[in-house]
Amino acid sequence: xxxxxxxxxxxxxxxxxxxxxxxxxxxxxxxxxxxxxxxxxxxxxxxxxxxxxxxxxxxxxxxxxxxxxxxxxxxxxxxxxxxxxxxxxxxxxxxxxxxxxxxxxxxxxxxxxxxxxxxxxxxxxxxxxxxxxxxxxxxxxxxxxxxxxxxxxxxxxxxxxxxxxxxxxxxxxxxxxxxxxxxxxxxxxxxxxxxxxxxxxxxxxxxxxxxxxxxxxxxxxxxxxxxxxxxxxxxxxxxxxxxxxxxxxxxxxxxxxxxxxxxxxxxxxxxxxxxxxxxxxxxxxxxxxxxxxxxxxxxxxxx
Numbered sequence: 004x005x006x007x008x009x010x011x012x013x014x015x016x017x018x019x020x021x022x023x024x025x026x027x028x029x030x031x032x033x034x035x036x037x038x039x040x041x042x043x044x045x046x047x048x049x050x051x052x053x054x055x056x057x058x059x060x061x062x063x064x065x066x067x068x069x070x071x072x073x074x075x076x077x078x079x080x081x082x083x084x085x086x087x088x089x090x091x092x093x094x095x096x097x098x099x100x101x102x103x104x105x106x107x108x109x110x111x112x113x114x115x116x117x118x119x120x121x122x123x124x125x126x127x128x129x130x131x132x133x134x135x136x137x138x139x140x141x142x143x144x145x146x147x148x149x150x151x152x153x154x155x156x157x158x159x160x161x162x163x164x165x166x167x168x169x170x171x172x173x174x175x176x177x178x179x180x181x182x183x184x185x186x187x188x189x190x191x192x193x194x195x196x197x198x199x200x201x202x203x204x205x206x207x208x209x210x211x212x213x214x215x216x217x218x219x220x221x222x223x224x225x226x227x228x229x230x231x232x233x234x235x236x237x238x239x240x241x242x243x244x245x246x247x248x249x250x251x252x253x254x255x256x257x258x259x260x261x262x263x264x265x266x267x268x269x270x271x272x273x274x275x276x277x278x279x280x281x282x283x284x285x286x287x288x289x290x291x292x293x294x295x296x297x298x299x300x301x302x303x304x305x306x
Contacts, residue, residue: 048247
């Protein structure tokens with residue numbers, strides 16, 4: 004109980020630091036006062052936040068769906084999609100974490116240790132991802148979206164184990180989970196969602212799939228806020244879209260987590276699989292087009 008309470012307190016403290024950092028970013032000299040009104044999210048941004056975080060709370064994930072919408076609608080520049088998602092989804096995932104950490108019983112020591120290593124991974128990963136140029140970001144996100152579609156596809160076919168009943172991990176299995184969660188923290192900063200691989204990992208290790216939710220949500224919240232602060236510092240995000248994800252996403256989480264009991268998620272997941280795969284192809288084609296354009300010789304006139 005003490006560890007669980009300390010974890011919730013740490014979530015609240017980090018959320019406060021994150022909010023203060025976001026406010027300071029908006030008020031900084033680099034954001035001109037005359038443009039403040041342009042940072043108000045549109046109705047479209049709010050709707051995207053509500054829908055993606057609604058289904059995120061139900062276990063579908065928000066990164067693949069959000070990146071797909073942003074890419075297909077061209078609402079956010081490719082190089083800003085990762086930072087926008089990480090910053091915009093941070094506080095909604097904090098709400099998810101509070102709900103699942105309180106409601107779902109899981110070994111608090113396992114929970115705290117897995118969250119700690121994921122935050123370390125995300126902090127290191129964000130330091131690299133927030134400085135990458137456009138094309139590597141496009142390639143990374145394209146590969147990440149393809150991986151997400153593949154995980155979803157195989158999960159739908161029942162290829163992965165359904166999981167066990169354990170609410171904790173033995174020492175050996177915990178070491179495996181710690182290494183995996185560190186890597187997932189790094190990959191999250193490249194736009195690769197962690198929910199699908201986390202569910203698979205903990206199911207293979209024999210945990211009750213329900214126990215994976217507080218681990219995923221707690222890790223996701225801490226990772227996103229730790230990495231998000233670095234993306235803010237680098238200015239690599241779309242302020243309007245990020246704020247829209249947050250303001251629309253929190254109500255989406257509350258509706259899904261507290262009110263919704265059943266939805267036809269199986270059919271929806273099939274739709275998501277194909278849409279995400281399509282978005283991955285578009286992202287990789289954009290990266291390829293950029294490479295070919297960069298390779299073209301520049302013609303200059305003799306003076």
